[in-house]
Amino acid sequence: MADYLINVFLDDEKRKKIEDAGLADKIIELDGKKAVQVEMSAKEQKKLAKGFTDLSFDSANACVLPAEAEAKLVGIIAEMKTLDVMKFAIMKLYNPLAGKAPRAAMR
Numbered sequence: 001m002a003d004y005l006i007n008v009f010l011d012d013e014k015r016k017k018i019e020d021a022g023l024a025d026k027i028i029e030l031d032g033k034k035a036v037q038v039e040m041s042a043k044e045q046k047k048l049a050k051g052f053t054d055l056s057f058d059s060a061n062a063c064v065l066p067a068e069a070e071a072k073l074v075g076i077i078a079e080m081k082t083l084d085v086m087k088f089a090i091m092k093l094y095n096p097l098a099g100k101a102p103r104a105a106m107r
Helices: 010-018 042-051 069-081 086-093
Strands: 004-009 028-030 033-040
Touching: 004 042, 004 069, 010 069, 028 042, 033 042, 033 069, 042 086, 069 086
Parallel strands: none
Antiparallel strands: 004 033, 028 033
């Protein structure tokens, strides 16, 4: 079992992408909706929490990403044809420089 989970709730478009990637057997029923769960480590969770300050985790240590990040994650899953994508996806989802002002040019 993973330290943390990302719940990706599936609409028809996302569900088709997951099924086309050969991952239909990974679709589960969660809170009455179809979903997949992407596992992540505590280290990856810390990076996501840093990048998405309003991210909240439930009692099962699961979260739902903002829409834009979730769309990127679904695209990565579809491309890699696996739910084991966080080592790669974290680089695309977490931008350590987000919100920081550019440094002034050295003189």
